[in-house]
Amino acid sequence: MSTPYDIPEAPEILDRREGPYGEVVLRRHGDLLQIIANGCFLMDTSDGRSERRLVDAALAALDGRAAHRPHVLIGGLGVGFSLAHAAGQPEWGRVAVVEREPAIIEWHRGGPLAALSARALADPRTEIIETDLVRYVHETSDTFDALCLDIDNGPDWTVTEDNGTLYSLSGLAACERVLRPGGVLAVWSAQPSPEFEGTLRNAGFRQVRTEEVPVARGVPDVVHIGVRPG
Known part of the structure; x- marks a missing residue:
């Protein structure tokens, strides 16, 4: 019986772009996209359970506090798992996704990733x-009930150096400003980060916790969660 890991050794490059933040590549590896x-593996279409859990954890942490159908901001379009899951939930009133790479948006709007999104x-x-x-959370006047971040491999393993500021006290203050009182910040990570959990508390977030998401191999993915004071 074949498994997701029975894949050819050499991936096929479907598209390669030099974007505003460096090189971005979409490739096919067997059945996976x-x-x-910039040479750093971000994500593939093999599973998606942790991306879906990111959205579910944010919704659960809201615990019905929003006076309306809550609005969610997803940081990072990726392969579209988080977006597709949020849009499939009638509980959300608005589903906004911030994505800085034009190529990724194009791959979803009419390219190989369109089937997912x-x-x-x-x-x-x-x-x-x-x-x-990073720019958006500092500059926007819009607010949301939940902010789900999945733009890096975690607070301790960022795709670009500038992203690291997002997980600092000043970056978390910017995240807090786009959250309504009682709003939830959920951050995906490929591994637990006790240091980041402490930074969340120091930034004033409450009900801080880390949820594990089992994966097929290796260390579990996690979702770090914090609630803005009401």
Whole structure:
């Protein structure tokens, strides 16, 4: 019986772009589609359970506090698992996604990743915002009930050096400013980060916790969660 790991050794490059933040590559490896940024593996289409858990954890942490159908901001489009899952949940009133790489947006709108996100992109609640997330949380006047971050491999393993500021006290203050009182910050990571959990507490977030997401191999993925004081 074949498994997700019975794949050819040599991946096929489907597209390679020099984007505003460096090289971004979409490749096919057997049945999987993979996104590589500046030589760093970001994600593939093998599973998606941790990306879906990111959204579910944020919704659960809201615990019905929003007076309306809550609005969620997803940081990073990736292969579209988080977007597709959020758009499939009627509980969300608005699903906004910030993505800074034009190529990734194009791969979803009419390219190889369209099959994963077409229904979500057609949903009137969905909005794609083409900009850098770090800049967006510092500059936008918009607010959300939940912010789900999945733009790096975690607080301790960022795709670009500038992203590291997002997980500092000043970066978390910017994340807090786009959250409404009682809003939830959920951060995906490929491994636990006790240091980041401490930074969340020092930044004033409450009900801070880390949820493990089992994976097929290796250390479990995690979702770091914090709630903005009401």
